[in-house]
Amino acid sequence: MSAAENLAEERHITVYIMGKAYEVPAEATIMGAIEYAGHQIIRGAGCREGYCGACATIYRLPGDYKIRTGLACMTLVEDGMTLAQIPSVPAEKAIYDIEKLKPDVSAMMQVYPTIFRCVACNTCTKACPQGLQVMDYIQAAKRGDIAAVMDLSFDCVECGLCMLRCPAEITQPLVGILGKRLYGRYLRKESPDLVAKVKAVEDGAFEAEYAEMMALSREALSQRYYALDSE
Incomplete structure (x- = not known):
């Protein structure tokens, strides 16, 4: 045919x-x-x-x-x-110095106090196209459980649909970003594999490969990218 x-x-x-x-x-x-x-x-x-x-x-x-x-x-x-x-959802991003924050509820109170307006209606969770438990990580933020905020918000793509539907006008994705930054700065466990990989990068182990990639045309890069195995 x-x-x-x-x-x-x-x-x-x-x-x-x-x-x-x-x-x-x-x-x-x-x-x-x-x-x-x-x-x-x-x-x-x-x-x-x-x-x-x-x-x-x-x-x-x-x-x-x-x-x-x-x-x-x-x-x-x-x-x-x-x-x-929806091309974008307006959200006022707070300006803060991560070095001056503590990984507990005080950081959330200082940076995003609007989370305490949450009425636990669960509308944010219902709106999430990723199926994330958005209300749960906002409740975790209210408790100062930074590890839970990081874990529950990790797959957020910041589409803003939760913010659009929230009656309390909370900026949930930004709260998730703060949680991930606090966790990464203060609470993360040391990864030996990551340390070794960073050292390899600093020692120039990938310089030749990087130079090869930079020399490729856009078409060649595209072909190599789409030839990769993906999940």
């Missing part, structure tokens, strides 16, 4: 992107559907360069009163879905 015949047999559904109806492949992700519809994604597609771009999306489904959240790169479209992407 030719490519044209395959395309003709491909099932399409209707989705509403920023209020306008489009026919898109039924098996597409939201990101794929947006591009199929002719839009150019200039934010939130960093995964194509090897890191998360946090493609935060909100959507509704036919006959469902709920506003749902997801990442456009992973969420599949559904017939009748109405969606809009």
